Amino acid sequence: MSKRAAPEARRAELIDATARVLATRGAAGASVRIIAAAAGVSPGLVTHHFGGVERLVEATYDHVAARVGEALEAAVAAAGESPRARLAAYLDASFAAPIADPALLATWIAFWSLAQGGAAMQASHARHYAGYRARLEGLLGEAGVAADRRRLAAVGLTALVDGLWLELCLSPGAFSAAEARAVVAEYLAGV
Amino acid sequence: MSKRAAPEARRAELIDATARVLATRGAAGASVRIIAAAAGVSPGLVTHHFGGVERLVEATYDHVAARVGEALEAAVAAAGESPRARLAAYLDASFAAPIADPALLATWIAFWSLAQGGAAMQASHARHYAGYRARLEGLLGEAGVAADRRRLAAVGLTALVDGLWLELCLSPGAFSAAEARAVVAEYLAGV
DNA sequence: GTGGTTGTTGCACGAGCGTATAACAACGTG
DNA sequence: CACGTTGTTATACGCTCGTGCAACAACCAC
Numbered sequence: 514m515s516k517r518a519a520p521e522a523r524r525a526e527l528i529d530a531t532a533r534v535l536a537t538r539g540a541a542g543a544s545v546r547i548i549a550a551a552a553g554v555s556p557g558l559v560t561h562h563f564g565g566v567e568r569l570v571e572a573t574y575d576h577v578a579a580r581v582g583e584a585l586e587a588a589v590a591a592a593g594e595s596p597r598a599r600l601a602a603y604l605d606a607s608f609a610a611p612i613a614d615p616a617l618l619a620t621w622i623a624f625w626s627l628a629q630g631g632a633a634m635q636a637s638h639a640r641h642y643a644g645y646r647a648r649l650e651g652l653l654g655e656a657g658v659a660a661d662r663r664r665l666a667a668v669g670l671t672a673l674v675d676g677l678w679l680e681l682c683l684s685p686g687a688f689s690a691a692e693a694r695a696v697v698a699e700y701l702a703g704v
Numbered sequence: 705m706s707k708r709a710a711p712e713a714r715r716a717e718l719i720d721a722t723a724r725v726l727a728t729r730g731a732a733g734a735s736v737r738i739i740a741a742a743a744g745v746s747p748g749l750v751t752h753h754f755g756g757v758e759r760l761v762e763a764t765y766d767h768v769a770a771r772v773g774e775a776l777e778a779a780v781a782a783a784g785e786s787p788r789a790r791l792a793a794y795l796d797a798s799f800a801a802p803i804a805d806p807a808l809l810a811t812w813i814a815f816w817s818l819a820q821g822g823a824a825m826q827a828s829h830a831r832h833y834a835g836y837r838a839r840l841e842g843l844l845g846e847a848g849v850a851a852d853r854r855r856l857a858a859v860g861l862t863a864l865v866d867g868l869w870l871e872l873c874l875s876p877g878a879f880s881a882a883e884a885r886a887v888v889a890e891y892l893a894g895v
Numbered sequence: 896g897t898g899g900t901t902g903t904t905g906c907a908c909g910a911g912c913g914t915a916t917a918a919c920a921a922c923g924t925g
Numbered sequence: 926c927a928c929g930t931t932g933t934t935a936t937a938c939g940c941t942c943g944t945g946c947a948a949c950a951a952c953c954a955c
Contacts, residue, residue: 515902515904517950517951517952539817540731540732541731541817544941555905557905557906558903561903562902622817622820625816626814629730629732629810629813630729630730643878646878668868669868671867672868673891675867676863676864680833680866683816687833687834692859693859693863695856696860700864703891706933707921709932735911735913736913736914745933745934748916748933752933756913757913
């Protein structure tokens, strides 16, 4: 039995446990009992704090997406002031820890899989991707890309980075992170 | 009750039913009972013909992947003899029916999700993607791309097409199929 | 200290899951 | 027509699932 905890702290623990379970056991392991066991807590707590598994998974998605966004921003901040370097850092961050992580991909695939029937999850996804593209368009603008070309460039770069990230995590032997960076750099040179 | 059928015909019906179920209900709906009901057949038949749900899903993956490959080859064959046109047709086919289909994406995500714990599924995935890239390298060679640049070009194009296809199916409002083709054409021009 | 609020547990319930098994039915062969 | 083969069904078993509910326990207000 677990000691009594503040609601927010317990919620955070359950969200962390859900992320761990999704990463290790996939969408199939996202059951109340398994998540509660991973958090060292009784199954009833999930219903008590979130009102159902679905809501807990949504909260976990938002949390993981926020962490990814923070990692991207940290990379940009560490890149200095050159607009070109900041743009490159934003893109290359997807091929290094903590983003280029098979466990994160597993979590993401589980989200996609669970989003099939949930309108709330689909909305979260749309928001997250729109945010990524908007940030990218901003960095492209700072780097001197013409306004009327930014949108399509952001679409292409997002797709390229996503596809590379996916394959890099899914079958790490096909190509290296350095090659992924080179591919993105070449695309960037054409823009 | 269903009439007696030849084993191969019944297997094909079950595979079709599985694909339909994965497309409409996601990985969560891939249960013996639901699939059997979709095929108008008793649940026991899945065990009888495939020895378990896992094996049936693997067979469905191979079948769907083969159909995708056929669609790509058909597009290449319809493009005439110009190597450039054949290459473009191979890439653009991902943004038109029957490949740019949310139902197919749903099926694919279900496969990824179910591949989490199955070595056989992961092997099938690796084989499928290696085949896609190999075919692409061949078309790049015919179009006159230098041998030492083909591999990385194929990696980038595969990732770009995959990312665009994913977002096109996942949130169709973000950009159009024509824009996806334009992005690919621009990347191709740089190679 | 006493009482009320609330985080936490354990259990029960109905439902769906995969699979094994025995009975049934259709077909080919003699 | 009889018979063996085999596709097909129906049922049963043990399991996990999500959730509702009553009881317990920790903390806060007074």
